[in-house]
Amino acid sequence: MAQVVVVTGAASGIGAAVARHFGGLGAHVVVADIDKAGGEAVAKEVGGLFVRTDTTREADNLALIATAVETYGGLDLVHLNAGVGDGGGFAEDDYDTERQHRVLAVNLHGVMFGLHAALPALAAHGGGSLVVTSSMAGASAATFDPVYAATKHGVIGLVRSLAPTWQEKGVRINAICPGFVRTSLLPAETVDYLVGEGFAVAQPAEIAASVAEIAAGEEAGRAYVLQAGRAPDPVSFPKFELVRTGA
Structure with missing residues (x-):
């Protein structure tokens, strides 16, 4: 029986590559994105279903998962990939509350809503895998975008904290932490600079292959750095162990 795979942020970049990867394997792919034109194009390419989804709205996340289950009868893999950058810094000329709220809403609250919607559905179908896109900025310092880094650290905290409970219900939760990848989050001039400085920049398809490998594994509660x-x-x-009185 074909796998049922849901991918958020799938109209472009890593999400689109993951959709294409699983579509190529014969999976039923549900493409979720706020970008209707881009999402419909990817869904048509992979023979899947597009569901317009604003991941910052809990109702949209619930509707996305419900649609996938109603259409295909269950759920095997969910990749919560939607994300944005540029939360600004803390200097007077770079502090922007609205930008901060946007990054928090998509990168952290959106993941929370997605987890809340997807985890029970995966468990009800007999278990499966859930992968969340964090970043290398979630496992190290990122002075270029501290708000983005904070959300990506938070995503890893969610994954590690939720994984033990849901693993008992047959659902494996893991995070990926991509390094430099050729997506819209990296302007062309930035990619040129990185390549010129000798840094490896991955193609989205390479990241997608790693997502498939992680999803098929038995580990849970892990964060994996993905580099070209x-x-x-x-x-x-x-x-760490909690200190006991008298110890």
Whole structure:
């Protein structure tokens, strides 16, 4: 039976590449994006279904998952990939509350809404995999966009905190932390600069292949750094034990 795969932010970039990857494997792909024209084009290309989705609205997330289940009878994989950058900094000439709220709404609240909608549906179908797009900025400092970095750190915290409970219900939750990727988040001049400086810039298709590999695995609660030409590299987090009285 063909897999049922939902991908948010799938009208372009990594999301579109993931949709194409699974479409090529014969999956039923549900393409979700706020960009109607782009999303419909990708859905047509992969023989899937487009559902216009504003991930910052909880109702849209619930409707997306409900539509996927009603149309195809279940759910196997959800990739919560939608994201934006440029939350600004904290200097007087770069502090913008509206920009901050937008990045928080898409990158963090949108993921929360997506998790809330998708996790019970995956469990009800007998389990499956959920992958969230974080960033290398979620596992390290990112002075160029601290608000973006904060949301991506938050995404990893969600994944690590939710994974144990939902793994018991058959749902594996993991995060990907891409490095430099040729998407609309990186202007062409930035890509040219990075390549000129000798940095590797991945193609979205390469990231999509890694998403498929992670989704098919047995691990849960992991965050994987994805860089051009390298296998998924799990992030090592420190382990702490609570101090007991008298210890």
